[in-house]
Amino acid sequence: MKDVAFGQYYPVPSFVHRLDPRLKLLFLIAFIVAIFLASNFYGLAVCAGVLLVAILFSRVPFGKVLRAVRGVVFLILFTAALNVLFYRGETVYWSWGIFQVTEEGLIFSAFLVTRLVLLVTCSSMLTYTTTPVALTDGLESLLTPLKWIRFPVHELALIMSIALRFIPILMDETERIKNAQKARGADFESGGLIKRVRAIVPILIPLLLSAFRRADELGDAMDARCYMGSKNRTKYKKLRFTWRDLLAFFWGAALITGVVLLRVYMGAPV
Numbered sequence: 001m002k003d004v005a006f007g008q009y010y011p012v013p014s015f016v017h018r019l020d021p022r023l024k025l026l027f028l029i030a031f032i033v034a035i036f037l038a039s040n041f042y043g044l045a046v047c048a049g050v051l052l053v054a055i056l057f058s059r060v061p062f063g064k065v066l067r068a069v070r071g072v073v074f075l076i077l078f079t080a081a082l083n084v085l086f087y088r089g090e091t092v093y094w095s096w097g098i099f100q101v102t103e104e105g106l107i108f109s110a111f112l113v114t115r116l117v118l119l120v121t122c123s124s125m126l127t128y129t130t131t132p133v134a135l136t137d138g139l140e141s142l143l144t145p146l147k148w149i150r151f152p153v154h155e156l157a158l159i160m161s162i163a164l165r166f167i168p169i170l171m172d173e174t175e176r177i178k179n180a181q182k183a184r185g186a187d188f189e190s191g192g193l194i195k196r197v198r199a200i201v202p203i204l205i206p207l208l209l210s211a212f213r214r215a216d217e218l219g220d221a222m223d224a225r226c227y228m229g230s231k232n233r234t235k236y237k238k239l240r241f242t243w244r245d246l247l248a249f250f251w252g253a254a255l256i257t258g259v260v261l262l263r264v265y266m267g268a269p270v
Contacts, residue, residue: 021138068124132164
């Protein structure tokens, strides 16, 4: 769980940290769209270059950003293996039954792995450079038009804020419970799959009880402070766009334009 980057904030003064959270959310959406619009390695290279610049300006250690990828290594390798073994192409390197390794399959698998790594990395950068409160304030501001159809925007933002704050808390709680069970002689490393799954039960039960207890205490604290949802609530900090946000907006527009042009003129990866 230490590899889970979502919900973790890296406090450091930087250009990216000072950006408006609404713009960072929109930039993330634009970046994901650009990744899926990219139909060749040139488009992905442009996305990777933009992401690298964002990492440099954010002053977040590069190793910490890459650590987020470790949490989905199994998914990436599983997806790559499926594409390598089942993708059909003209240049065949190895074949056995329904399995076939082709040049086109290897290229497409590398393309897909690169896309997944960029998706995970850009999503982790959002939480590394934005506090949960700022993130939910930005989301609530962007979803404000939905209030016209009586959609509970404030309640949705509150749920996200609580969830983001609970992620690091539950991670620490899991580590403490695991160490306590190890001190009592629990073994989480040896044995087959069934034994390891059973060994997790002494961790999950105390963790669920702790999560429910914290949720109950949080509900009591909100009731004690007379929390009434979005009714007549004001903001202590107002979100305002600055010149930094204008630069980031043009940077995102240039990214989308460049990827679309590469898609039109360079074609597919295979």
